[in-house]
Amino acid sequence: MSSTLRIVNGKVYDPINGVDGEIRDICIKDGKIVEDVPSDAPRIDAKGMVVMPGGVDIHCHIAGPKVNLARKLQPEDHRFDVHPRTRFTRSGSGGTVPSTFATGYRYALLGYTTAMDAAVPPMGARHTLEEFHDTPIIDKGFYIILGNNLLLYQLLKEGRYRELRDAVAWWVNATKAFTIKLVNPGGVEVWKERRNANVTNLDDKVDAFDVTPRQIIEALVNVANELGLPHPAHIHCNNLGIPGNYKITLETMRTVEGRRVHFAHIQFHCYGGEPGGKMTSKAPEIAEYINKHPEVSADVGQVMFGKATTMTGDAPLGWMLRRISGNKWVNADVEHEGGCGIVPFVYKERNYVHALQWAAGLELFLLSEDPWRLVLSTDHPNGGSFLSYPRLIRLLMDREFRNEQIRKVNQRAIRQTVLLDNLDREYTLYEIAIITRAGPAKLLGLKNKGHLGVGADADITIYTEDEDKEKMFSTPRYVIKDGKVIIKEGEFCADHEGRLLHSAPEYDREIEEVIRPFFEQYYTVQFANYPVPENYLHNHEVVPTRQS
Amino acid sequence: MTDVRVVENATCTFCGCVCDDIILTVEGDRITQAKNACTLGKAWFTEHTIEDRPVALVDGREAALQEAVEAAARILVESRFPVIYGLSDTTCEAQREAVAIADYIGANIDTTTSVCHGPSGIAFQGVGESTATLGEIKNRADLVIYWGGNPAEAHPRHFTRYSVTPKGMFVPRGRKDRTVVLVDVRRTPSARAADIFIQVKPGKDFEVLWALRALVKGRPVPSFIEEETGVPLATLQDLVERMKNCRYGVLFFGMGLTMTRGRHFNSGALLALVTDLNEYTHFVAKPVRGHGNVTGADNVLSWQTGFPFAVNFSRGFPRFNPGEFTTVDLLARGEADAALIIASDPASNFPRPAIEHLRRIPVIALDPKPTYTTDIAKVAFTTATYGINVAGTVYRMDDVPIYLRPAFPSPYPSDEEVLRAIKVRVCELLDIPLPNGKHH
Incomplete structure (x- = not known):
């Protein structure tokens, strides 16, 4: 059965193919963009509308064990934000950590069609896949956290580099992950091992293994590149949120200089000052480093005012936020693989630190010289819900609105930044299309996403052009997923099951004989029962590795 | 001669420990040995038998599966305040179907969590x-x-x-x-x-x-x-x-x-x-959780609705209120007008006023064995036992999911299959389109 569609008269923004607001037809057949379709194919008249590829979120937290704990933790959040069933869609609940169905539908309602969960302990892969199966419309994948993995520490300590590489590849295959993630490398293990301690610099020792964060980072960045994972090692640096942390961030960047690497929610890692002292913004220094190093990419992790939920594989950070806020706290250690901290949080405009974080994120955006490599995120729901993306887009596109907002927040914080120093840049629609779809798709190595060229997945969003960019990006007129119209005039007209995106790097099977004994001795799940069987994959796609 | 097979790395779903290191010796449709299992686990495996019972009973009379599905779907669609309960001794795959039914018919859904943790x-x-x-x-x-x-x-x-x-x-x-x-x-x-x-x-x-x-x-x-x-x-x-x-x-x-x-x-x-x-x-x-997959039930309800138990869909979206939407309480108040009970026996262990109300309303029950609840049920399905006869996902008490390796097949359908069939029929009766004809 073939289905066709032609979108006519729309202003197309397709940066990967260099299309900047030209009126042209987009033709769709069987879920893909094609050159042409018969003239009697169904049409959407997009006159006065903007046509873009579906949004791609490179870093969010939407499924798996910690997300579900955060859901369970906050009935108060769901109660005020219900998500009713429609004829085509399941019901759910919202808040900063929506139920699975609500997550899929609400991403679609924003015109996003792909999202990547950025931190899943390998042991939680199965759980994540089960939730993904109940997360409709969007395509999705996840990154496994390996930065506090004890078997890898052992191999690293013993200098067994080849085996380390094969073990990483085994883990990606066993869990059906997309790429690997490092979260506070070394720190989470020290948290569990040494009465809630943490590492504070790159050469601190993780006692029992005699390895350092620097060694872990270097090894895993290299491994990810050697394996040719579609997206390189995705790093959440040490000392997140701590004044003065820009130093360790820059040092981490220099440690792996010249190698492909992605830094997550970089805003949270760009502070000056001294630990325990007053926080300042070093966003310009970080932005400058990224600008000058084409091998490096990052997502911003913008803070948005209002309710958030901090949820992180960085367990010591979770404890710090608990102490700062006094809010309820979840900690969840995962054997040999990592940890997790969850604390409900509210960012307040009048609060010095919160305003500084907000402003530092904007500085990063406005000082970035390459939108392809510094892309949009709020580290949902850590800096704020993905539902705040339209407001963030308006902050970037509309100087007057931004300045109005700047005046509303803590002015002592603003004075620590360069926001009022003639930083009057306004993002264009073309640049927005880069930081919300084309850029992330490219960084993820998703060749069929983020653009509207022939062969691309027909994931398309059509917005009504509007001066108020927040309004424009909040309510797409049409959302098309795999060639199927899902949202029409802002209403769901179909449901759809998205795909799992994962990678399958090659490795030497002999590595199982290294991993098995470790499992038999230390894990509580049988080695044979640990890898995720195929039947959890449902609709899925293996994204090819990069040729090295 | 019955053939003798060994199933390694089998999982015991008797309690929340969900030990996945059991070595089963299977002879035909009996498990003769369950190495590594505790006394409870050994009994769970080796005393398991496939009884010769009808796949379904409607009003106490033997019925074909399809007829029972039809009867169950009609009860659910025609009721005004259906309650779905149990779920801690079945797979996550079955639990997901149960929540889907609850969503489509606007039911109350609750698990044995409400009477334990x-x-x-x-x-x-x-x-x-x-x-x-x-x-x-x-x-x-x-x-x-x-x-x-x-x-x-x-x-x-x-x-x-x-x-x-x-x-x-x-x-x-x-x-x-x-x-x-x-x-x-x-x-x-x-x-x-x-x-x-x-x-x-x-x-x-x-x-x-x-x-x-x-x-x-x-x-x-x-x-x-x-x-x-x-x-x-x-x-x-x-x-x-x-x-x-x-x-x-x-x-x-x-x-x-x-x-x-x-x-x-x-x-x-x-x-x-x-x-x-x-x-x-x-x-x-x-x-320390009791039932084999009570932790899975908490997880499935949480990811699909935002709440771990005591969830009500009557307004078209999930609401949570223990005391109001917990099954014991709403039955004791005489509120529900139909019940779908999965892998649980409330008719034997609930307080008397709740059981009395359960006797007054049409009950649909899914269970591998005859129970007090299947006894009073208008529609009773015999289903296959999870972990022994059917595969699926079970969450250990520490939220770690384990995939089951069944020992041998059962002639009976799984809870998942029965619930999916009921769901599909419910959606037909209510004219709700199912995406791809499956899924949610």
């Missing part, structure tokens, strides 16, 4: 929880405290597989590297495994926990605490020192805490105590 779920929402997978306990815990539970009899392998005797990475000598404490209102067989047994007067757990919190924070506790709770102040002080000075402590708690006076206040006090202790050292807590 429901109060811990409520306490979790209020306080949060510092917790860990069981492997962390095995490899790190040097102080292990059980409170209000009797694992020696209820979870026999908990001690040997996860928490007391195993040698671990940071506790290489196993039992010798750990201090084990049992707190309970009576000296159960579990006390033998403990270095320290602390006996609390019945109904005084909250007072003891609150006194411990005070001591941890360095606040004075009056000496009449002993008279009040049965525990000498010096014992509490000693316990506090041990808790503050261990390297990795764990507090396991059972229904002795959650289903006695104080309920979610007890669980909340315990979780708050554990949070407080993290000012001094690493400390975690863990409810």
